[in-house]
Amino acid sequence: MDSILQKLIDIAAAEFQVDASTLSGASTPDDVRGWDSESQLRLVMATEDSFGVSFDIEDFEKITSLNALAAMVAQKRAVSR
Amino acid sequence: MLILAEARIGDTGKSVNGRTDQESVARIAGSDLTPVQRRACGDMIFRALPQFYEMLPLPRDAVCDILAEQIGKGGTELEEAYILRSEGAILATLTAVPADRFAAAKKNGLFSLLRHVPRSEMVALTKAMAAFESRVCPAPQDGLYLARLGVSDKGAVGSGTRLLRSVLAERTERYFSLHVHRANPAAWLYRKLGFEYLPQDQYEFRCMVLDRTASG
Numbered sequence: 654m655d656s657i658l659q660k661l662i663d664i665a666a667a668e669f670q671v672d673a674s675t676l677s678g679a680s681t682p683d684d685v686r687g688w689d690s691e692s693q694l695r696l697v698m699a700t701e702d703s704f705g706v707s708f709d710i711e712d713f714e715k716i717t718s719l720n721a722l723a724a725m726v727a728q729k730r731a732v733s734r
Numbered sequence: 735m736l737i738l739a740e741a742r743i744g745d746t747g748k749s750v751n752g753r754t755d756q757e758s759v760a761r762i763a764g765s766d767l768t769p770v771q772r773r774a775c776g777d778m779i780f781r782a783l784p785q786f787y788e789m790l791p792l793p794r795d796a797v798c799d800i801l802a803e804q805i806g807k808g809g810t811e812l813e814e815a816y817i818l819r820s821e822g823a824i825l826a827t828l829t830a831v832p833a834d835r836f837a838a839a840k841k842n843g844l845f846s847l848l849r850h851v852p853r854s855e856m857v858a859l860t861k862a863m864a865a866f867e868s869r870v871c872p873a874p875q876d877g878l879y880l881a882r883l884g885v886s887d888k889g890a891v892g893s894g895t896r897l898l899r900s901v902l903a904e905r906t907e908r909y910f911s912l913h914v915h916r917a918n919p920a921a922w923l924y925r926k927l928g929f930e931y932l933p934q935d936q937y938e939f940r941c942m943v944l945d946r947t948a949s950g
Contacts, residue, residue: 690885690892694919710899710926714892 657704658723664703665719668695678720696722706730757820757893759900763806764815771824776802778827778884779812785915789862790847791855800847805829810843811836811881818897825893826885828901833879833911870913871937877909883920895923902927902944910944 658678665680666673669687682688693716697708700722706729716722764772776798780787787797804812811831818826831839844863851859873879880901885894902910912929914921916938921931929942 690894691919694922698919698922708926710892710895710923713895713923713926 657726658719660703661700661719661723661726664699665696668692668699676719678723679718681718700726704730706733757818757825757896759816759818759897759904761814761816764803765806767805772802772805773798774824774886775805775815775817775827776800778824778886779805779829779882780884782827782882782884786866789859789866790851791859792847792850796850797847800850804843804846809835809839810846811839811879812843813839814878816897816901818893818900824886826883826897828880828884828894828897829882830878830880830901833873833877833909834875836873836875836879836881839881869938871932871934871939871941873911873913873941874909874932874943877907877911878905880910880912883912894920895927898923898927908946910946912942913939914942915939 662673662676662678665676665685665688669676669685669692671685671687676685680688682693693713697713697716701707704726706726708725708729712725715725767775779801780794780798787794787801790797792800801812804810805815807813812829814830816828816830817824848856848859880898883894883898910929912924914924921940921942924942924944927944928946929944932941932943934941
């Protein structure tokens with residue numbers, strides 16, 4: 654889970670154009686400058702590509718923090734195994 | 735806020751901040767909106783296609799006002815307009831026109847913008863418009879063409895999707911089409927809703943089509 658989160662933080666830093674050190678699992682759209690609907694879409698697409706998972710629109714709405722996204726990735730990977 | 739003439743088509747099922755007020759979707763005519771709301775919608779429509787509207791040699795505010803006037807006006811790309819709102823604030827705007835009338839509607843909308851352009855700018859602008867057109871994939875003429883989908887600055891993530899889903903649920907057409915810029919990540923959402931790209935991929939603005947019979 655920690656390695657998923659670390660990778661997500663790197664992806665998110667690139668998509669939100671912020672320094673990775675400013676992000677954590679607790680980061681939310683409200684406290685990250687650059688986290689808006691468009692960059693969240695890019696985050697989701699990059700996450701799909703990096704982890705080989707697929708999200709649906711309901712998942713998109715549930716991404717309330719990077720921790721929430723990491724948990725979704727972990728769950729999808731567990732199901733696909 | 736009281737809107738009398740609108741046709742409310744339903745709630746998105748999302749409660750706002752845990753309160754009982756819910757987001758709702760309504761089909762509107764421009765006259766249903768207050769001047770501030772109309773302007774907000776005009777701004778969202780601008781933001782849905784900035785590559786086009788920014789070509790106009792007019793202040794952005796002026797373009798937004800002209801667009802606001804077109805909302806709900808027959809024969810334009812904004813003739814069928816839907817909004818998603820919460821407590822009087824409009825979070826997203828979607829406009830549509832029957833696909834077989836899209837070409838004529840586009841021309842009408844363009845003319846109403848060009849009326850405001852200084853004559854001296856017209857030749858250059860007409861050339862720029864023609865060049866723009868060559869970047870846009872031709873759209874099919876079946877069903878409903880979704881012309882603009884814009885969200886407010888403060889639009890919560892996903893508000894545009896919720897509006898689009900409500901409108902798709904309300905409409906009975908088999909086919910829906912739209913254009914999306916190839917760099918616009920919203921294409922991800924459209925794909926998840928069942929839209930598929932037309933094969934022509936040489937265009938900057940690609941066309942996506944939803945065939946509801948095919949997708950079940």
